[in-house]
Amino acid sequence: RCTAVILPAAGSGRRFGAQQNKLFADLAGKTLWQHAAERLSANPNVRHLVMPISETDRPRFEGEFGVWIQERGIHLVPGGRERTDSVRAGLDFLRSDERFQDVRLVAVHDAARPLVSDHDIGAVIQAAAKIGAAVLATPVSSTVKRRLNDEHSISTIDRSDLWLAQTPQVFRLDWLAEAYEKHRGRPATDDAELVERLGRPVALIAGSTDNLKITHPDDLPLAESILNRQLH
Numbered sequence: 001r002c003t004a005v006i007l008p009a010a011g012s013g014r015r016f017g018a019q020q021n022k023l024f025a026d027l028a029g030k031t032l033w034q035h036a037a038e039r040l041s042a043n044p045n046v047r048h049l050v051m052p053i054s055e056t057d058r059p060r061f062e063g064e065f066g067v068w069i070q071e072r073g074i075h076l077v078p079g080g081r082e083r084t085d086s087v088r089a090g091l092d093f094l095r096s097d098e099r100f101q102d103v104r105l106v107a108v109h110d111a112a113r114p115l116v117s118d119h120d121i122g123a124v125i126q127a128a129a130k131i132g133a134a135v136l137a138t139p140v141s142s143t144v145k146r147r148l149n150d151e152h153s154i155s156t157i158d159r160s161d162l163w164l165a166q167t168p169q170v171f172r173l174d175w176l177a178e179a180y181e182k183h184r185g186r187p188a189t190d191d192a193e194l195v196e197r198l199g200r201p202v203a204l205i206a207g208s209t210d211n212l213k214i215t216h217p218d219d220l221p222l223a224e225s226i227l228n229r230q231l232h
């Protein structure tokens, strides 16, 4: 009875604006995806790690990082057009091979979140083991406005029960599989949404704003300072 990780890494990172996939950006001597992979693998419940990647990046993953990946037993699978397609590819891989028969929980974690803490990984896995599904999130701290049809007309949304979803998002394998089987067409912005649509309970676990998703190059100096604080 163990947890498998799906680490979607098949994005193109267009908003990052670099020639290469942003996940190859350097953070204190390691790429972003290596930080994410190491942190997830360090949890004692985690036994398998599947990483959907794009065919464009495959030569680099298998060349420059081939030994590192092999030493850690990371499985590379072809990702898809949308993040949902990449997660689905990881899920199909886990379900198609009897090496993964002992997997009960699947943790989906964006390779672009290199700073998630041991503590938060443990907390979200533990909650999912109990409830069946759990996501890390932080409370919304800004005032949230909705712009109405008329351009000078706005309203204010009560933020007291609003949360920003992060990853890891952890699910019973059978729930996530059912959610992906029933999902057709309508895009979801995260995996929990698909499980919510099944009417399953999903626990919200208060995480840390340190667990930022690297989107723009400006995020890197901030990530570096968070990393330094985490290490000292």
Ligand code: C5P
Pocket: 007, 008, 009, 010, 011, 012, 013, 023, 052, 079, 080, 081, 082, 083, 084, 086, 087, 110, 111, 112, 113, 213, 214, 215
């Ligand atoms: O682009 P964004 O940072 O929101 O993507 C979140 C994560 O999903 C990234 O780690 C990215 O590599 C991954 N992704 C993927 N397949 C896609 C698009 C994004 O694995 N088609």
